[in-house]
Amino acid sequence: MNDLPFGFSSSDKDDDRDDANKGNGGADPNNPFGFAMGGEGFDPAALGQMFSQLGNMISGMGASFASGKGGGPVNYDVAANLARQQIGSFTPVLDKENQAVADAVRLAEVWLDDTTTLPSGVTRAVAWTPVQWLEESMPTWKGLCDPIATGLSQTMESGMPAEAAQFAGPMMGMLTQMSGMMFGTQLGQGLGQLAKEVLTSTDIGLPLAPEGTAALLPEAIATFADGLEQPAQEIIVFLAAREAAHLRLFTHVGWLRQRLLSTIEQYARGITIDFSGISDLASGVDPTELLSDPSKLEELVGASTAFTPQTTPEQQAALTRLETLLALIEGWVEHVVSQALSDRIPSVGALTETMRRRRASGGPAEQTFATLIGLELRPRKVREASALWSRLLDASDVATRDKVWEHPDLLPDADDLDSPAGFIDRMIGGDTSDFDDPMAALEKTIADEARAREEGKPDDDPAS
Template sequence: MFGSPEQMAAAMRQFADMLSASPDAGPVNWDMAKNIARHAMVAEGGDPSVMEGERREIVEALNLADLWLNEVTALPSGVVNPQAWSRSEWIEKTVPVWKQLADPVAARMVETMGGTLSAGGLPPEAQAMAGPLMGMLKQMGGMMVGQQIGQALGSLAREVVGSSDIGLPLSDTAALLPGGIAAFSHGLETPSDEIRLYLALREAAHHRLFQHVPWLRAHLLGAVEEYAQGITVDVSALEEKLQGLDLSNPAQLQEVLGGGELLKPEETERQKVALNRLETTLALVEGWVATVVDAAAAGRLPSAVALAETVRRRRATGGPAERTFATLVGLELRPRRLREAAALWKALGDERGVERRDAVWGHPDLMPTSDDLDDPTVFVKGGIELDLSSLEAGDEHQGDDRADGGTDGGTDGEDRDSRG
């Protein structure tokens, strides 16, 4: 059962020893998460160092790709200091953004766990001793969430090819991973330099958006945080797990607080709006990137069409972005929106030209909505008069105004009238 008070005290000291290794004040033990990510990555394929020749090839590919993009988009370059990263470097350099994405979910999850326990989820014989344990149990919950996140990042590090191929602004630095490119290339009968250049085009195109659309970062991260506010823990499942819990058994407590299957998003209007906004914006980012990359590669990379289809299949079968969001945020993206978004951007460019197409990124209220992806005709034929200089100047005040996540489903209809 629960053991003697002495056994419980010894178990709590053991928990305290584990927790003392992390100085983090947040809901996730990120030092532990990074260590678990590295161990998971090394255990399933290793992390070879980047050789000087590989580094030089990647820097050259990113610089050349950036020059090609100048001809097909009005957005200026976002490649300042191109780099080649190992998988460990990718983990280290992208963790700050993962913290922004995962901490709101983890905080909600740990808070709910603590509330459930203090409300009587513990078995009766443990209730008398529960009070002093609440803080430590919540910390243990945070540690278990960190373990889950570490496993997810370790798996992701083995697959990503760059700093932006999951469609989020994970770093201000344009970078490619030789190990990720090799994994992507496996089984493809395409020259390695073509593959490297194609992936460099995608990386450089993402950075044009992330560096020169000032509201985009806050819009994406704000939508994730908004979605996280609706995350709850399946209380009935947690209480069932707590029945018969032996608090003197650290392994059993870790199993209960593992938490992955306990995440349960609420079906509220707020949840639906945040999910729609996030899915639509990610699809628009990916669709624009696909459109400008196809244009830049045309006539230069003979295998561009085949590589584009490989990327689409990779995303449609549950690629890195889908699996990462499912693990860290509790949601899955709908890959079908990516193809629809690409079709909209291409039609918009054909109808209005490159400058007016890219000027749409100048303000979130000008962006296509989910309804526009379903039927782009009205949006493509509609007139948007926007001075491109406002986009190039940055409109820094927009980032502040839209820090709450930007346009949501509740304003789509109103904004459509003003877009004319």
């Protein structure tokens, strides 16, 4: 599309872009290591380069180990560098694009005010490049990935068979750094791909931007708009409304961010690994060979990817809770945005369905994270969640619908998404005031018990 409004440019590179500021020198995003590529895949000669680069990374890791500096559960330097290589060249953000985002968000906020009791959560609206998204979101990714990587590392150390532990003992520190490097490599690949795909800072349902920041990514939006037969101006405002609606939730529902993180931590605490094949891997390998022959270490790194986490019932329950919470967030945003824009933007229905399909189908980046940590970034029941919020609004009002977010115990669960009638009855007919103020609820309980004791005494009781 060539009619992108508010100063947004099409996905073709504009003449007024400063080529000197583009990305990482025009690296091919599909070939992040810069290997020579043939028509059918890797050039065989590139394999030697790949192993050479891996050897250099391992050498640097060994130097870090020798200096006594631990790399942590995830090597985020590796993740950030690889993600930047994956992003490749990118177009800088123009002043007119920053202004475009501010204008679109401002308009969306006015319309959202009519459809929700939650006030605006936006303190600034900006346009981001993919690299800005990577840099700004990295602190959140650290909070998400550290518990899982730590759980994997602890499980590896405690669950390793005695024979394998004896073998690995002298090199456990190096193996720990290798694990952090491998985790960082996979994380970097996923983040690099996501950085080119996401349209807004909340596009995957997580609060990745600094608090109060509404961010849209013009380059990705231009590519997204090119594949749609909808007015570009409507696409921009629609995405701005989704971003602003997410921020209303994440800013004014104080427990929501922590609930997302704690659910992931609950998942991480239950991580177990099947070590049934590690003894075979360790047997026949002389530890001195690993130091003298880098190829042996590369084989160990490659083979270690076979040891994948095993999902326990407790973990599955945590994943279900996380998936339900993400669906409720996405469903509420979809519902509120549709309410706000349906009479103002004709294409809102088509755009909503496009976003549903986009989230449901996933992509290479989401598959990377599913393989890496066993977590799906896309909820499966967005349609059901949106329908639940809509039915609750039909049966009550905006205040009752938004009151559900006041306490986590008020939220519907996975069963309520499948059958919302009981949940709606509880919200309409039930007394939920106890969740507003726990101290007031305790005082009320004490008063009720005292009143009951008084009422139970006989009339001629001198104490009465």
